[in-house]
Each structure stands twice: as C-alpha cells, then as structure tokens.
Amino acid sequence: MCGLLTTHQTPSRCNIGLKINRQSMIHINLSTSARVIRQGYWIVSPPNYKMSRVSSSFPAVPMLAASFSARQLRFVTVPLSALVLSFIFYCHESLLNTNATSIKFIPLTSSPKSSAKPLPVCTPATFQDDAEDLLPHTYRDDGILEVNPDGDHPIFELIELATARWKFKLSRASRTLDEAAREYVRRYNKRPPKGFDKWWRYVEKHNVQLPDEYDQINRDLEPFWGYHPLDLQQLRDKQELHTDTFTLGKNATSEISVLRVSFAHSTNNWKPEALLGGARSIMDILKDVQHELPPFRAVISPHDSPTLFSDYEVKKIALDAADRGAYMDMENIVPGERLGWLSGCSPSSPARQTKQTDSRSKKKAFIFDHRKAMDPCLHPQLLDNIGEFLIHPNPNPSKLMLPRFAYCATNMHHDIQIPTLSGWVDDILPRSDDPDWEGKVDERLSWRGSNTGMWHAPTTRWKSAQRARLVDFANGLNGTLKVLIPPKDGKRVGQGVEIPRSKFSPAMTDISFAGEPVGCHKETCPVLLLDYEWKKRQGAKERGNFKYIIDVDGNAWSSRFKRLITSNSLIFKATVYPEWLSSNFPFVTPLTSPRFLDRIEPWVHYVPVQVDYSDVYDALVFFRGGLYGEGAHPNLARKIASDGRDWSRTFWRREDVTAYVYR
The missing domain is CATH 3.40.50 (Rossmann fold)
Incomplete structure (x- = not known):
C-alpha cells in the first residue's frame, strides 16, 4: 500500500529457457521434481527438442536406476525431491561462472520477469519403479491434472510434489535484510520501497515466516506502475467520492483514521456502522506500525465482493507501459470489445476461443495449480456456476484500472486485495x-x-x-x-x-x-x-x-x-x-x-x-x-x-x- 507510488519500473512476464553453449535453445517445461525422479528422465534434453510435461514418447535419457516398489519409492520421493531441488538451487547460486550454460528470458504475458542468476545443467540420479508399468498423468496448462487410468492414483503424486515444493520454499527463505532486499530485486526487478528496513525489523521481531512470499502484492499493484503519479492521484481522488467507499489515511504525525465516508443510505440494507467494520479491522491490523508509515490515503470498498471488473486490453496497456518504465497516454486509451465477462480475457484464451465447456473437463481430474483453476479465462464454465458471475451476466468492464482496495478479488477483477481480521481466530476454544x-x-x-x-x-x-x-x-x-x-x-x-x-x-x-x-x-x-x-x-x-x-x-x-x-x-x-x-x-x-x-x-x-x-x-x-x-x-x-x-x-x-x- 505504501510502495504504490515509489517507482515506476516493473518486471515483464517471462518464460525461462536454457542456452547450451550459447547456441541451441532448449525450453524447460519440467514435469516437476517428483515426476522427473519417478520416471527416470534427465532434467535437460538434447538440443533442438522440447521437453513435454505429458509426453512419454519424448527421447529423454534414462538415468541409473535401482529397484523399488511403488510404495517404497514413495517414501524416498519427497525427501529426494527436496534434495534434488536444493542441489539444483545450489548449482543455481554457486556455479555462476560456467561458460557452458546461461539463462535466456523469453517474454510472455503470464509470469513476471526474473533476474535469476544462470542455472547450470544439474542431472541427479533417480530410481525406476519395478511395479506395474504405470503411465504418467497429464498436467494441463490450465492447472488441471487429467487422470490417466493406466497410472497410479494421482493424489499420491500431488501430495509428493506439493511437499517437495513447500520444503524447498522454506529452505530458501531470506534470513537477513540484505538477502530479502536482493530477493526483492530478483523477483520484481526494482529496489525495495523506502521503509523496507523498518518493515524487515517488524518481520524479525515477530518471527514472520516466508518473508519473501508477497507476490500477490506485486500482482495487484503492477498495472499501476504504468500510470503517471499525478494521473494516479487524480483517479484516487475521484474514487474517494465514489458511492460505497471509505477512505483511510494519515498525515506525517497523526494516527490512521477514517478520512472520508461515501455510503448510500441503507446500502443493500447495510447500515453505515456495519460497513465500517472493515475500516476498524484494518486500523487494528496497523495500529502497532502506524507510526512507521508515511502519509497516505487509501480508498476501500466496504463490501465482501470485488467491484472493479478489468478490461483485458486496458490492463494490457497498463502492464506494457509499466514494463517499459513508461506511462500510459490517458487521452488515447482504447478499450477492448464489449463482450461481458469475456472482456476480461485475452483474445487467445480458452474463454474467447471456445463457445462451450471443453470436453476435457469430463475426464477424471484434480487440481494441481489452484490459482489457475480459479481463472474463468482458462475455465469459462466458471462463469456459469459461480454467483459472482451469474448475478452480473453481461457487465461492462472499467474503462481504466482504478486504485481501490477490496477484501477479495477474482482473476477478472483488479481490486487491490487487503486482508482483514473478519473470521480470524487464534485457536478453536475450548x-x-x-x-x-x-x-x-x-x-x-x-x-x-x-x-x-x-x-x-x-x-x-x-x-x-x-x-x-x-x-x-x-x-x-x-x-x-x-x-x-x-x-x-x-x-x-x-x-x-x-x-x-x-x-x-x-x-x-x-x-x-x-x-x-x-x-x-x-x-x-x-x-x-x-x-x-x-x-x-x-x-x-x-x-x-x-x-x-x-x-x-x-x-x-x-x-x-x-x-x-x-x-x-x-x-x-x-x-x-x-x-x-x-x-x-x-x-x-x-x-x-x-x-x-x-x-x-x-x-x-x-x-x-x-x-x-x-x-x-x-x-x-x-x-x-x-x-x-x-x-x-x-x-x-x-x-x-x-x-x-x-x-x-x-x-x-x-x-x-x-x-x-x-x-
């Protein structure tokens, strides 16, 4: 919230590939550490081949193997996965001067730029299964695992992979301010905002875990780096007058307070006192650090649901401007075609390309990427079975990306998410x-x-x-x-x-x-x-x-x-x-x-x-x-x-x- 106007450089989204001997490009599309381990494939393939997440016909090179039953293998998979990940990360961090391998970033629209150091080719040994010849499941790019009837039960695999990821994440968390600042630069390609050291002191004092894992903040704020600060301030001032909002803020010496309220009378049968419950919760959250915060004004919606439906084309303009370190031309923004909820999706997305639910959804399937599974642009059937979308069947998106906070948002909205203590408990008592x-x-x-x-x-x-x-x-x-x-x-x-x-x-x-x-x-x-x-x-x-x-x-x-x-x-x-x-x-x-x-x-x-x-x-x-x-x-x-x-x-x-x- 405080870093919103600090700088206007922003990372571009990217894919990652390996460049072998500075000549042949290989796209790495890892199945996941456990999949690589259980199937016995090299992590990196020969030049000019693309490794597929789901293809069993890819000419990958089998590694040295030992015989384990399916369940015995399962006991070694998770710790071995964590070991492999740690080993590769060690290579990634320490074998930096190799002339054989370098990272090349391929701009995409799906993930932010990483300034990660070169990742050498690391190929740890794996094990092969001597049980039934079980075939791999399909990991789709929409976050869904399709079950192969000739494979093992996929939940074993999903738990193994998730456990390895979680352990790896915990192992690489920053331990010092210097590490946290470096990680911030690596992730977002810009320096931490002013006051980051004070924030870090709070994190250390209160033993806050995973001090690097705040990518949601960047996802929410990234489009606004494409606005000139004066334009953004004018938009915020207009939002303060918008019906059903309240404004929290402070000056250099005051405590945080409600600076403005703009509620319709008995809005949706809610009384103003009830609508300000979220304001009181946010002030309570920040009461111990408010003396460290700079002056600010934040416009917040009092309702449970998000209100700012994004226009894909407008959001893309904002992100592109931010990616260039430039500002949008506010006078020449051309909104996208009015297509109801589909206005929030890329023209190449499944939602815009298909008129009915993909038949793949009829197969047995589980979630492996929960965020992608929530995205209506990847899963257009969500528009037909969630109240958030059903109650507004043909909405028009916002003409601009508007700087307003809310308690939640879908992937179709650009409300800046701010948590409250609603429903929060420390424990189940008694x-x-x-x-x-x-x-x-x-x-x-x-x-x-x-x-x-x-x-x-x-x-x-x-x-x-x-x-x-x-x-x-x-x-x-x-x-x-x-x-x-x-x-x-x-x-x-x-x-x-x-x-x-x-x-x-x-x-x-x-x-x-x-x-x-x-x-x-x-x-x-x-x-x-x-x-x-x-x-x-x-x-x-x-x-x-x-x-x-x-x-x-x-x-x-x-x-x-x-x-x-x-x-x-x-x-x-x-x-x-x-x-x-x-x-x-x-x-x-x-x-x-x-x-x-x-x-x-x-x-x-x-x-x-x-x-x-x-x-x-x-x-x-x-x-x-x-x-x-x-x-x-x-x-x-x-x-x-x-x-x-x-x-x-x-x-x-x-x-x-x-x-x-x-x-």
Missing part, C-alpha cells in the same frame, strides 16, 4: 470442541451454511450458484456415480467404479442448508423452503466431530476458512477467490519462477477441489476409503489436517496479517 483426529467420529464430508452467493429470484440463475449446486450434488439420489477407488500397491487407478447415488451419497456426506432462506425474492423464498431441507446450524462442538469439512464461497471469499483450517479436521476448499494467501504452481520450473507460490500450499495444508465438485468424491474416497473403508489413507488425511492447523497457527497469526498490509 479445545474440547476440536478433538484430535482419532477423536473425530464422523467420517462424512460436512458443510452447513446459508444460501448466500447471489440474489435468488425468478429472473436469476440461482440454482447454478455454488451453494445450491453443492447441496444438490450431495443430496441427489438418482442415477449412479463413477468413483476412483484407490488401487492396491503399484496398480493402475482405472476408470472408476459405478456406485448407486442412493447408496453412496448419504453414507459419504452431511451437507445441507441451515436456518432459513435469505437473499431471496418473495416468490423464490417459498421455493427454497420447499426444495431443500433446512437443518439447524452446527455448533462448534458438533462441527468438531467431523474429520472432513468442505469450505465454499458465499457472497464472496469465505471468512470461515481461517476457523476451519485451525481445526484438526481435513479441509476441502472450492473457491474462485485467490485471496492474499493463494499459491501459484510454477509451471515452467520450480526453481527460478518468481511467481513460485505465496504463503500456503494446496495438498500440504488443505485439499483443493474444483468448483463443479467433480473431484470431491474421488478425493474424499482416497482419504477415508469407499463405503466399507476400502482404499483408505487415513494417515495422509491426518497429516494434512495436522499440517494445516500448524500452518494456521504459524503463518496466519495477527502479526502475519500486519506484515502483509504493512508491506
């Missing part, structure tokens, strides 16, 4: 309400909540919104389901087993609306009452009995996620809101991409699931087993639940929120 894993007696997947998400009326498509679909999904009894039952050691996962819904769903889920209908037209409220069972709300003690809980979006981001992940339950999360904690999978390479990930790791701290819920039962059965417990992996479930709770209490403290907003 602890007796949250038994340990063995003390949780109910193995069904649980959810209880209201029908928020959008306005329910005869003229809206509320039945397609995320919460109504979740309840319908879990309580439908007609037809059959095809579910992946985890195979025996070293066997193929197969196509799935057909099971009657009437037998499966009631045994596997306890999912229902609670209370009574809200947010509904007078004609639709009775329909909701009639069509759905409305159970009583869960208390903390009742909720604590469930081993598995799913978290889904409401009107916007889910404020209950902090409370849920602090428990001893395993959390499944379906969302389109990246939030300030979100992660980003390094599709190019996990070693040099500055957009490695931020502050949480899916498959280590929680289970990411698609918002169409097509993978929910497959993931649930992997952990808790089938109807009779067959194929269960309770130890893995317990570990992710435990690691999620530990993460929450170590990486999502009040001090961690302060460090984010302060920076």
Whole structure:
C-alpha cells in the first residue's frame, strides 16, 4: 500500500529457457521434481527438442536406476525431491561462472520477469519403479491434472510434489535484510520501497515466516506502475467520492483514521456502522506500525465482493507501459470489445476461443495449480456456476484500472486485495470442541451454511450458484456415480467404479442448508423452503466431530476458512477467490519462477477441489476409503489436517496479517 507510488519500473512476464553453449535453445517445461525422479528422465534434453510435461514418447535419457516398489519409492520421493531441488538451487547460486550454460528470458504475458542468476545443467540420479508399468498423468496448462487410468492414483503424486515444493520454499527463505532486499530485486526487478528496513525489523521481531512470499502484492499493484503519479492521484481522488467507499489515511504525525465516508443510505440494507467494520479491522491490523508509515490515503470498498471488473486490453496497456518504465497516454486509451465477462480475457484464451465447456473437463481430474483453476479465462464454465458471475451476466468492464482496495478479488477483477481480521481466530476454544483426529467420529464430508452467493429470484440463475449446486450434488439420489477407488500397491487407478447415488451419497456426506432462506425474492423464498431441507446450524462442538469439512464461497471469499483450517479436521476448499494467501504452481520450473507460490500450499495444508465438485468424491474416497473403508489413507488425511492447523497457527497469526498490509 505504501510502495504504490515509489517507482515506476516493473518486471515483464517471462518464460525461462536454457542456452547450451550459447547456441541451441532448449525450453524447460519440467514435469516437476517428483515426476522427473519417478520416471527416470534427465532434467535437460538434447538440443533442438522440447521437453513435454505429458509426453512419454519424448527421447529423454534414462538415468541409473535401482529397484523399488511403488510404495517404497514413495517414501524416498519427497525427501529426494527436496534434495534434488536444493542441489539444483545450489548449482543455481554457486556455479555462476560456467561458460557452458546461461539463462535466456523469453517474454510472455503470464509470469513476471526474473533476474535469476544462470542455472547450470544439474542431472541427479533417480530410481525406476519395478511395479506395474504405470503411465504418467497429464498436467494441463490450465492447472488441471487429467487422470490417466493406466497410472497410479494421482493424489499420491500431488501430495509428493506439493511437499517437495513447500520444503524447498522454506529452505530458501531470506534470513537477513540484505538477502530479502536482493530477493526483492530478483523477483520484481526494482529496489525495495523506502521503509523496507523498518518493515524487515517488524518481520524479525515477530518471527514472520516466508518473508519473501508477497507476490500477490506485486500482482495487484503492477498495472499501476504504468500510470503517471499525478494521473494516479487524480483517479484516487475521484474514487474517494465514489458511492460505497471509505477512505483511510494519515498525515506525517497523526494516527490512521477514517478520512472520508461515501455510503448510500441503507446500502443493500447495510447500515453505515456495519460497513465500517472493515475500516476498524484494518486500523487494528496497523495500529502497532502506524507510526512507521508515511502519509497516505487509501480508498476501500466496504463490501465482501470485488467491484472493479478489468478490461483485458486496458490492463494490457497498463502492464506494457509499466514494463517499459513508461506511462500510459490517458487521452488515447482504447478499450477492448464489449463482450461481458469475456472482456476480461485475452483474445487467445480458452474463454474467447471456445463457445462451450471443453470436453476435457469430463475426464477424471484434480487440481494441481489452484490459482489457475480459479481463472474463468482458462475455465469459462466458471462463469456459469459461480454467483459472482451469474448475478452480473453481461457487465461492462472499467474503462481504466482504478486504485481501490477490496477484501477479495477474482482473476477478472483488479481490486487491490487487503486482508482483514473478519473470521480470524487464534485457536478453536475450548479445545474440547476440536478433538484430535482419532477423536473425530464422523467420517462424512460436512458443510452447513446459508444460501448466500447471489440474489435468488425468478429472473436469476440461482440454482447454478455454488451453494445450491453443492447441496444438490450431495443430496441427489438418482442415477449412479463413477468413483476412483484407490488401487492396491503399484496398480493402475482405472476408470472408476459405478456406485448407486442412493447408496453412496448419504453414507459419504452431511451437507445441507441451515436456518432459513435469505437473499431471496418473495416468490423464490417459498421455493427454497420447499426444495431443500433446512437443518439447524452446527455448533462448534458438533462441527468438531467431523474429520472432513468442505469450505465454499458465499457472497464472496469465505471468512470461515481461517476457523476451519485451525481445526484438526481435513479441509476441502472450492473457491474462485485467490485471496492474499493463494499459491501459484510454477509451471515452467520450480526453481527460478518468481511467481513460485505465496504463503500456503494446496495438498500440504488443505485439499483443493474444483468448483463443479467433480473431484470431491474421488478425493474424499482416497482419504477415508469407499463405503466399507476400502482404499483408505487415513494417515495422509491426518497429516494434512495436522499440517494445516500448524500452518494456521504459524503463518496466519495477527502479526502475519500486519506484515502483509504493512508491506
């Protein structure tokens, strides 16, 4: 927030390639460390070949191998992955004067520029599997892993890769101010803002973990480096007068306070006092560091949902200007074609290129990159099944990128995200309400909540919104389901087993609306009452009995996620809101991409699931087993639940929120 007007240089997005002997270019498209290890391939291929993430026909060179069973190999894969990553990173940092290898950056529009030092060719030995000849799964460029029926169960692999990434990230975190400043320059190609040393003192004093992982801030602010400071200030001044905003700020000597309020009377039935709850939360977050902050004014939306829909063409102009170290010509900005939500997508994106859902989505699939899985430009079906998009079916984007803060944003919005303490808890108290894993007696997947998400009326498509679909999904009894039952050691996962819904769903889920209908037209409220069972709300003690809980979006981001992940339950999360904690999978390479990930790791701290819920039962059965417990992996479930709770209490403290907003 304070660094917004510090400088106007910004990194360009890039891919990474290796240049062998300064002649032949090889694009590195690593499958991931564990995939490389398990399949026994060289990390780098001969010149003039492109290594494919999914191709088994690529002429990669097999390495020295030893014989391990699938499960034995699994025990060495994760630590070996971390070792390999550390070894390569060591090469990356220390073997810098080689004449044989250099890094060449290929500008793209998907990831920011890295000023990483040259990465030598490092080819560690690996092991081959002597079990069934299992084939690789497909890692798509939209963040989805397509299941190969002739492969192992993919969740093993997803957990292994995520664990290796997380360990590697922890191992390379900056330990000193000098290291943090160098890492800042490496990631963003500009010097840290004034006051960075004071921020670092706060980080050190409060033992804030992962002090480099704030790429979300750069993602949010990057377009604004393309504005001249005076133009940006004028836009901010106009935003202060915008209905339904409040302005926080301070001068050189004052404390932070609410400087301006612009609310319509009883906006959406909310009273001004309630709308200022977020202001009080932000002031509370910054109270211990406000004396260190320079004068500022920040315009903030008081609502849960984002409001600034981005025009792809305008955003591209801003990013291009920032990339050149130049400023946009405000008088000659040409907006893109008015296409409703599609105006926020690149002309080459799947959303703009296809008129219906890609048939690939019908295959068994899991998320490996949660941020990409949230992107409607990559997954246009999201526009038809999330209330955020359904309630505004044909919106016009903002004519400019506007400097306004909000509590969340989708990939279609450019609201600058600022966390609050809404829903924040330090722990589940009393602890007796949250038994340990063995003390949780109910193995069904649980959810209880209201029908928020959008306005329910005869003229809206509320039945397609995320919460109504979740309840319908879990309580439908007609037809059959095809579910992946985890195979025996070293066997193929197969196509799935057909099971009657009437037998499966009631045994596997306890999912229902609670209370009574809200947010509904007078004609639709009775329909909701009639069509759905409305159970009583869960208390903390009742909720604590469930081993598995799913978290889904409401009107916007889910404020209950902090409370849920602090428990001893395993959390499944379906969302389109990246939030300030979100992660980003390094599709190019996990070693040099500055957009490695931020502050949480899916498959280590929680289970990411698609918002169409097509993978929910497959993931649930992997952990808790089938109807009779067959194929269960309770130890893995317990570990992710435990690691999620530990993460929450170590990486999502009040001090961690302060460090984010302060920076």
